[in-house]
Amino acid sequence: MDTDIDIEQMRREMRALADRAEIADLLDRYLRSLDEGPLDEDWARAFHTEDVTAEMPVGAVRGRNDLLATVRRAMALFERTVHLGSNTVIELDGDRATARGAQLSTHVLADGSEEVFVSAGHTVSELVRTPAGWRISATALRVAWTQGTPPDVELPG
Numbered sequence: 001m002d003t004d005i006d007i008e009q010m011r012r013e014m015r016a017l018a019d020r021a022e023i024a025d026l027l028d029r030y031l032r033s034l035d036e037g038p039l040d041e042d043w044a045r046a047f048h049t050e051d052v053t054a055e056m057p058v059g060a061v062r063g064r065n066d067l068l069a070t071v072r073r074a075m076a077l078f079e080r081t082v083h084l085g086s087n088t089v090i091e092l093d094g095d096r097a098t099a100r101g102a103q104l105s106t107h108v109l110a111d112g113s114e115e116v117f118v119s120a121g122h123t124v125s126e127l128v129r130t131p132a133g134w135r136i137s138a139t140a141l142r143v144a145w146t147q148g149t150p151p152d153v154e155l156p157g
Contacts, residue, residue: 020090023097023127023134030136031083031103039075044068048136049128055140057119077151078107079114085123095129103141109151117148 030047037043044064053062058074061067075081088101100122107117121143128137 031085034083053138079110080108082106097127099125119143119146
């Protein structure tokens with residue numbers, strides 16, 4: 001009987017490890033995709049639920065299509081970028097999860113000036129398990145500090 005309990009406990013632990021690995025990979029691929037693209041509908045589906053909500057420095061959006069349009073507009077302000085994420089803590093709750101981490105974003109402005117704008121902050125993402133795997137259903141980036149002059153941004157709304 002102890003063997004059955006141990007096997008079931010091992011199954012739960014293995015699933016939790018696999019879920020954490022999949023979520024960590026999703027978040028890493030997401031940040032890397034901002035630098036490498038392409039930012040298209042396949043990109044949006046690969047990372048977000050259809051009803052995703054996002055709070056970003058350029059504004060808040062609801063829905064995958066609005067998020068895609070906003071990210072495209074924001075990323076067009078930069079010639080090159082490097083986004084780094086770290087210190088991510090993932091909390092699992094069945095088919096839902098929360099990931100909290102740090103983000104450092106370095107941007108070379110696309111205005112021809114070659115000026116660099118850096119922002120650093122903390123992210124909180126809510127994720128859900130879907131038939132296609134884990135997806136981000138809500139996310140917020142809270143910028144803690146910046147360096148350099150940000151580009152002019154037209155906020156949605």
